[in-house]
Amino acid sequence: xxxxxxxxxxxxxxxxxxxxxxxxxxxxxxxxxLIALIGPSGxxxxxxxxxxxxxxxxxxxxxxxxxxxITQYADQKKRAKKIGIIRQQFDxxxxxxxxxxxxxxxxxxxxxxxxxxxxxxxxxxxxxxKALERVGLPDxxxxxxxxxxxxxxxxxxxxRLLMQKPxxxxxxxxxxxxxxxxxxxxxxxxxxxxxxxxxTVIASLHSVEYARKYxxxxxxxxxxxxxxxxxxEHVTDEQLQDLYQxxxxx
Amino acid sequence: xxxxxxxxxxxxxxxxxxLFAWSLFGVNWQEGVMHSSGIGxxxxxxxxxxxxxxxxxxxxxxxxxxxxxxxxxxxGMSLALILALIIGILASGVLASGxxxxxxxxxxxxxxxxxxxxxxxxxxxxxxVASFGLSPYAAIFALAIPYGGxxxxxxxxxxxxxxxxxxxxxKATGASRLxxxxxxxxxxxxxxxxxxxxxxxxxxVRSSAIMSFVGLGGLGYQIQxxxxxxxxxxxxxxxxxxxxxxxxxxxxxxxLRKRMQL
Amino acid sequence: xKKRKFTFLTFSFYAFxxxxxxxxxxxxxxxxxxxxxxxxxxxxxxxxxFFKGLFGVGQEEIAFLNRDSWSYAFTxxxxxxxxxxxxxxxxxxxxxxxxxxAARNVADGTLTLSRKxxxxxxxxxxxxxxxxxxxxxxxxxxxxIIFIFKPGILPGAIALxxxxxxxxxxxxAEVIEDTDSRPIRNLASAGAGRAQILMYGVLPTVLPQFLTxxxxxxxxxxxxxxxxxxxxxxxxxxxxxxxxxxxxxTEITLLLICYLILVIIADFISExxxxxxx
Numbered sequence: 001x002x003x004x005x006x007x008x009x010x011x012x013x014x015x016x017x018x019x020x021x022x023x024x025x026x027x028x029x030x031x032x033x034l035i036a037l038i039g040p041s042g043x044x045x046x047x048x049x050x051x052x053x054x055x056x057x058x059x060x061x062x063x064x065x066x067x068x069x070i071t072q073y074a075d076q077k078k079r080a081k082k083i084g085i086i087r088q089q090f091d092x093x094x095x096x097x098x099x100x101x102x103x104x105x106x107x108x109x110x111x112x113x114x115x116x117x118x119x120x121x122x123x124x125x126x127x128x129x130k131a132l133e134r135v136g137l138p139d140x141x142x143x144x145x146x147x148x149x150x151x152x153x154x155x156x157x158x159x160r161l162l163m164q165k166p167x168x169x170x171x172x173x174x175x176x177x178x179x180x181x182x183x184x185x186x187x188x189x190x191x192x193x194x195x196x197x198x199x200t201v202i203a204s205l206h207s208v209e210y211a212r213k214y215x216x217x218x219x220x221x222x223x224x225x226x227x228x229x230x231x232x233e234h235v236t237d238e239q240l241q242d243l244y245q246x247x248x249x250x
Numbered sequence: 251x252x253x254x255x256x257x258x259x260x261x262x263x264x265x266x267x268x269l270f271a272w273s274l275f276g277v278n279w280q281e282g283v284m285h286s287s288g289i290g291x292x293x294x295x296x297x298x299x300x301x302x303x304x305x306x307x308x309x310x311x312x313x314x315x316x317x318x319x320x321x322x323x324x325x326g327m328s329l330a331l332i333l334a335l336i337i338g339i340l341a342s343g344v345l346a347s348g349x350x351x352x353x354x355x356x357x358x359x360x361x362x363x364x365x366x367x368x369x370x371x372x373x374x375x376x377x378x379v380a381s382f383g384l385s386p387y388a389a390i391f392a393l394a395i396p397y398g399g400x401x402x403x404x405x406x407x408x409x410x411x412x413x414x415x416x417x418x419x420x421k422a423t424g425a426s427r428l429x430x431x432x433x434x435x436x437x438x439x440x441x442x443x444x445x446x447x448x449x450x451x452x453x454x455v456r457s458s459a460i461m462s463f464v465g466l467g468g469l470g471y472q473i474q475x476x477x478x479x480x481x482x483x484x485x486x487x488x489x490x491x492x493x494x495x496x497x498x499x500x501x502x503x504x505x506l507r508k509r510m511q512l
Numbered sequence: 513x514k515k516r517k518f519t520f521l522t523f524s525f526y527a528f529x530x531x532x533x534x535x536x537x538x539x540x541x542x543x544x545x546x547x548x549x550x551x552x553x554x555x556x557x558x559x560x561x562f563f564k565g566l567f568g569v570g571q572e573e574i575a576f577l578n579r580d581s582w583s584y585a586f587t588x589x590x591x592x593x594x595x596x597x598x599x600x601x602x603x604x605x606x607x608x609x610x611x612x613x614a615a616r617n618v619a620d621g622t623l624t625l626s627r628k629x630x631x632x633x634x635x636x637x638x639x640x641x642x643x644x645x646x647x648x649x650x651x652x653x654x655x656x657i658i659f660i661f662k663p664g665i666l667p668g669a670i671a672l673x674x675x676x677x678x679x680x681x682x683x684x685a686e687v688i689e690d691t692d693s694r695p696i697r698n699l700a701s702a703g704a705g706r707a708q709i710l711m712y713g714v715l716p717t718v719l720p721q722f723l724t725x726x727x728x729x730x731x732x733x734x735x736x737x738x739x740x741x742x743x744x745x746x747x748x749x750x751x752x753x754x755x756x757x758x759x760x761x762t763e764i765t766l767l768l769i770c771y772l773i774l775v776i777i778a779d780f781i782s783e784x785x786x787x788x789x790x
Contacts, residue, residue: 053701080703085621095716104712108703115708120260164702276594278667284661292660317538324535334702367774372651372739373768376756381559386539398570460651461741470652477655485656493647502524509520 012061015121021047036211037204039221045204084166094146105163131162151182171203298482319468323458326393333398338405366399448503565761576766592747595665599672600730606677614638615688645678654740667743734778
């Protein structure tokens, strides 16, 4: 069952007021795929990710996660086991120590008292420390998260995902605010971890170079429609030029 | 090593909780904290909250005392503003020439402001009444001094927080220190000064209401009289007038602040 | 739009001028308060006697030179300190119990990511109680409370707390309204429940700011303790009033010295703690 379809997207559309954000988009994702969403800004990448994260609801069409419609994952705790999210670095609680931000990945499994107690004496510390070691920050566990650099904060977010262990990772511009060296670092780590844990990644990216370098499949969106959907090595420079061209030549 | 940063807040919290626990020991709980007949008046006072006395004489009296309270507050505040501007500008040190005279000036005038606001307005009122007798000026001065101290300190802070660059540019054109003040510092802090003064104006109305306790009339005086006569329904009428007065000024100052930000 | 803003500001400006003029006219014209009369011979003589009294000129028993008076004043000072801590403690407890539903972004569900109609009702009720508590001065609260409780520092602390929880609640609710909702949303997507969002997302973000406000209000309460004492709510204030009525002027000086020391200490702590908490 290694080629199981983890995610099916059927004919989903989403409109904002007058603007069409997505029009009848469909594709299927198999377990373990590393997918990069590319396309000019306003193409609908973020809308698609927000639909998958159930922050938005589609106007029509459906999303099927692991054989069940996404609407059946109404319980936040169950959904968190299936889908995890990483965004730009502003997603950590700056005033908490790093270890608590990492352990927050376990909140779906913890009850009220365990979560409260953990703020005083960190619970499941070994697991958290192991996660921090994997992202290369074992010595920062007790530092205030806001004192860390942008790249380090993004690694803490990765460590949190390691704790949460979702089957699908949604990454919305995970490296948008980082310098190139850090960005390489984070994407390398993200895709490596996903491979090791057999997770599926869907990431929106501004940069085509990163998409080709780290991901196996590229899905290009333009004006809310599918522009192309190809394995990374089959994407040609001409196609990319067409994708980012300002005006369509008709 | 565990970082100090993570634990210092826990230590601080624990310390504050212990302080609070210690303060509770200051009360003699064994002997009972309420009057033996304490529940009765409490229930009566609470019940009267919903049935304020709205008879005509009381309403007229309430309006008169509200005006008295407002008038004292306004007069006191206008005086406080003048005091605050003068001492605040001096305490900001921007008028001083050398570095040494600046520190000296800052220190001494900030000290003056600190003393003015350290003593509560009612204590000032008491001192004034004790030395001058019952005069409206006692209330007005008693308001003007601590409020002048608070406003002056904030004004001085505001002036000190003005960005350097425009001032340096002014100086480069040959402006004197006084010209810098009027063309550089004051225009940049004018709006924040006005909004802070408005905020304090609301507090001044409340303070003015309690000036009565040294015998200076106003809403507080009426509340006290009615309480002494056990007319709880009248007490609430005056309290509601005070609340309305405070809300009106609060609303006005909020509107002003919003407009000025735009 | 620009025109309207202009007119409202000018209207306010003239309204204020009018209000100030009317107030001064009322004080000088209607109340017939003469400024010069303040310095009439009688008043000057009286004032000089009062100030001489304060400094103990020509008196036999001078309280601020007497060891027993000092030790008595010291116990009163400690009592006053306890009253202020108790007062800020009470108002902090009530503030914590009410502040979360009192934030606008909790009421409309943007922070907790769940919408319930009754949130707005709770929001409204708590905000009204804040306004009520804020608008009534401590001293008026104290006068009412003293009807119910025996004189001592407890009624004083309750009165101070009743006035301050509204102020504290309003300030702290605004802090919650200003929190960044992005980390909170992310916690929710990691599967955190409502209580967990509160513990891991909201509280760590707002607590440092809360503490600054609590210390700031404590400083103000310290200054006000003396006033609630006037109506019998214990501490330095109560003794101050007694000394006033018995014309024990040197005692007043002593009590004022103790009061000033307390206020300066509170001022200092509140100022320094701002850097410590950050």
